[in-house]
Amino acid sequence: MERVRHFQEELEALQSRLLEMGGLAEExxxxxxxxLVVRDxxxxxxxxxxxxxxxxxxxxxxxRCFMLLALHQPMATDLRAIVAAVKINTDLERVxxxxxxxxxxxxxxxxxxxxKKLIDxxxxxxxxxxxxxxxxxxxxxxxxxxxxxxxxQDDILDALKTQVFRELLTYMLHDxxxxxxALDLILVSRHLERIGDHATNIAEDVIFMVxxxxxxxxxxxxx
Amino acid sequence: MERVRHFQEELEALQSRLLEMGGLAEExxxxxxxxLVVRDxxxxxxxxxxxxxxxxxxxxxxxRCFMLLALHQPMATDLRAIVAAVKINTDLERVxxxxxxxxxxxxxxxxxxxxKKLIDxxxxxxxxxxxxxxxxxxxxxxxxxxxxxxxxQDDILDALKTQVFRELLTYMLHDxxxxxxALDLILVSRHLERIGDHATNIAEDVIFMVxxxxxxxxxxxxx
Numbered sequence: 001m002e003r004v005r006h007f008q009e010e011l012e013a014l015q016s017r018l019l020e021m022g023g024l025a026e027e028x029x030x031x032x033x034x035x036l037v038v039r040d041x042x043x044x045x046x047x048x049x050x051x052x053x054x055x056x057x058x059x060x061x062x063x064r065c066f067m068l069l070a071l072h073q074p075m076a077t078d079l080r081a082i083v084a085a086v087k088i089n090t091d092l093e094r095v096x097x098x099x100x101x102x103x104x105x106x107x108x109x110x111x112x113x114x115x116k117k118l119i120d121x122x123x124x125x126x127x128x129x130x131x132x133x134x135x136x137x138x139x140x141x142x143x144x145x146x147x148x149x150x151x152x153q154d155d156i157l158d159a160l161k162t163q164v165f166r167e168l169l170t171y172m173l174h175d176x177x178x179x180x181x182a183l184d185l186i187l188v189s190r191h192l193e194r195i196g197d198h199a200t201n202i203a204e205d206v207i208f209m210v211x212x213x214x215x216x217x218x219x220x221x222x223x
Numbered sequence: 224m225e226r227v228r229h230f231q232e233e234l235e236a237l238q239s240r241l242l243e244m245g246g247l248a249e250e251x252x253x254x255x256x257x258x259l260v261v262r263d264x265x266x267x268x269x270x271x272x273x274x275x276x277x278x279x280x281x282x283x284x285x286x287r288c289f290m291l292l293a294l295h296q297p298m299a300t301d302l303r304a305i306v307a308a309v310k311i312n313t314d315l316e317r318v319x320x321x322x323x324x325x326x327x328x329x330x331x332x333x334x335x336x337x338x339k340k341l342i343d344x345x346x347x348x349x350x351x352x353x354x355x356x357x358x359x360x361x362x363x364x365x366x367x368x369x370x371x372x373x374x375x376q377d378d379i380l381d382a383l384k385t386q387v388f389r390e391l392l393t394y395m396l397h398d399x400x401x402x403x404x405a406l407d408l409i410l411v412s413r414h415l416e417r418i419g420d421h422a423t424n425i426a427e428d429v430i431f432m433v434x435x436x437x438x439x440x441x442x443x444x445x446x
Contacts, residue, residue, distance in 0.1 A: 179392065186406070
């Protein structure tokens with residue numbers, strides 16, 4: 001019984017560290033897009049240098065998952081939750097990398113005259129952050145309805161990306177001086193789309209994790 | 224003893240399925256780049272439709288990992304190998320997605336006059352495929368030297384990507400009719416770079432998996 005309680009505590013600690021990692025990843029996405037909008041190179045450089053905490057947390061969470069698997073040999077639901085945590089951890093670390101990529105593009109973008117008003121790209125940033133938050137909440141609450149909403153949001157993000165691309169292509173075709181900065185905006189919109197993809201991966205893991213559990217509870221199933 | 228032998232057999236089956244998945248992913252990268260070069264839309268469409276086997280294998284391998292973890296509760300090295308397999312499986316599935324992205328760009332590229340001779344991009348494709356192959360070999364052989372070579376190859380891929388980008392930027396700045404097809408080539412080079420990143424992830428997982436094992440064997444360590 002003592003062992004069981006200890007395991008549950010460790011599992012909750014793992015979840016709270018994952019939420020912390022998600023918060024960090026979200027914050028870095030927000031900051032990198034803000035850097036693009038405000039064109040403040042000192043601020044952008046701070047974002048570029050701030051990758052360490054998320055990388056450290058990535059390793060810590062990975063180790064926690066290993067310890068839980070090795071010491072407690074969890075079954076069924078708990079096993080699925082921990083394997084999902086390994087995957088979610090990887091997704092969040094990649095989100096951190098993408099925030100760096102956005103900040104790199106923002107750094108270059110700041111050295112050119114602005115191409116256009118940045119409304120749709122910050123909007124993409126907001127949606128991507130919201131998807132990340134919802135995906136992690138759906139994991140903690142085992143909420144497949146919320147996870148499904150994350151999957152639906154991804155279409156909105158894709159549509160915005162296509163819209164941004166078309167607009168920027170028009171600029172590039174008519175004015176060669178916009179080619180370089182427009183390219184960076186196209187890249188940023190693709191990085192944001194990929195952040196949405198990572199949120200989608202997390203949501204899919206949650207649905208898989210929870211529905212596998214449901215299947216086990218259906219009559220006539222073995223186990 | 225029976226149980227142990229059965230476990231080893233299952234672990235070997237898992238590895239051979241992962242290798243099969245790697246072979247499929249590699250083949251799809253090769254085919255998508257070939258489609259870009261030969262500009263054969265029928266061939267490209269075949270690549271676009273051929274994503275199913277890799278997605279099926281992805282689910283099968285994920286299930287095998289779960290079964291191994293749930294039924295055999297492996298310790299230490301075996302546990303690390305299976306968790307690594309979960310991650311590698313995810314990386315290979317994403318490589319399959321990137322092959323689709325390359326084929327989509329190839330489809331669009333075929334509708335424009337060619338921008339340039341495609342030498343460096345197929346070269347990037349070859350390097351990315353080689354990295355994937357080596358990364359998987361390093362996993363199966365627990366070979367950290369080979370895994371380290373994969374990490375080194377990634378710099379070559381990055382340098383080629385930068386070179387491709389600079390050349391295409393020059394075209395775009397001087398001739399607006401090249402903007403759209405050049406954009407697609409830039410995207411393809413980035414997709415190939417990301418395939419290299421996935422190979423790098425796999426190699427890093429192998430180094431982590433094997434070196435954690437070595438640490439355990441050092442004198443003075445607990446366990």
